[in-house]
Every structure is written in structure tokens, then in C-alpha cells.
Amino acid sequence: MNDTTIDTTVLGDKIVRVLKTIFDPEIPVDIYELGLIYDVFVNEDSEVKILMTLTSPNCPVAETLPLEVEEKVKSINEVKDAEVEITFDPPWSQDLMSEEAKLELGML
Template sequence: MSEVTLRDQIEEQLRTVYDPEIPVNIWELGLVYAIKINDDNAVNIDMTLTAPGCPVAGDIIREVEEKVRNLESVTDVHVHLTFDPPWTKEMMSEEAKLELGFL
């Protein structure tokens, strides 16, 4: 499987993960900063949250790990939570801004 195809599958899975307080997925919110796929298909994801004190942070990270790990060719998953750079509304996709009334 090519990296492009696996990356597309990973992005598709990330689009199914939602912050329970916001009706937009973490991908469209711009919470995923980077996806790195190693030669052995181990996946490293750098992501953030809308706020450092997010009460469901552990749940969101666990859901990301589980959904990506369930992809057939993924060998391992590591989610790295960072607040650098801090998330801002400008990181959202146009679709997310429209959905949340920011446009």
C-alpha cells in the first residue's frame, strides 16, 4: 500500500473523531498538525486541542489512537499532544468556520 493511500485512510479516520462540545471533526477544526508514516507503517500524529484544559482530552486521544490503529496496514500509533503553536480559530477549514458560524 502506498503512503498516499494510507495517509488518505488516516485522514478519513480522523474526520470521524469529534470534540463532544463542537459539532465539527478534529481534522476540519485544524487540531491535527502532522501525520508521519514510517517505513514500517508506524504512524506518529502531532495534534492539539481547542483548549489546554479540555476535559475530554484523554478520550479524544484514545479515539484517535484506536481508529488509526484499526487500519489494516498500520503497525503502531503514537499520538503526541502539543500546544505549540496554540490552536486558533484561523486553523479551521472554511467548512468548519461555516458550520460554526465564523464566516
């Protein structure tokens, strides 16, 4: 491994840690545990693409949440650029929530 190669796994873990600091305003659980993050792609140029959804298309933070995700991910030193793509396919459901999130919300 030469010095210019980044470890995308390590960077992926850092990105997940950052995502876990972002909360849905209506539910006291972070967006990662809620299952709003469908995928995180990191290429060898340290450019990040995040595929995420919202709890509903009418989500009150539909405008601001993706921007917050982009800003926070871009703030990681190793990240050159970040882009968030919103999808509603598949639509979010409570089944996507982690056990931790369900426990937190008293659903278990």
C-alpha cells in the same frame, strides 16, 4: 515497487478519513476540519505518529480524545502502530479551522 512497499500517501489519506470521523464533543465539527491535527507521519513500516493539539489544555476530553485517535488509526488494517503526541505549540486558534468548519459554525 515491490509487494512489501506500502503507499504512504494512500495510507495517509485513509488516516485522514478516519480522523474525520472523530468529533470534538463541544463543537459539532470533526477534529481534522477543526485544525487539531498538525501533522501525520507514516514510516515505511506502517507506523503512524500523529501530532495534534486540543482546543485548550483544559479540554474535557484531554485524556480520552488522543486515545480515541490512536485506537481508530490503529484499527486501519495497514497500520502496524499509532502514537499520538499532544502539543500546544503553536496553540490552537480558530484560524486553524477549515473554511468548511467555519461555515458549519456560522463564522463565515
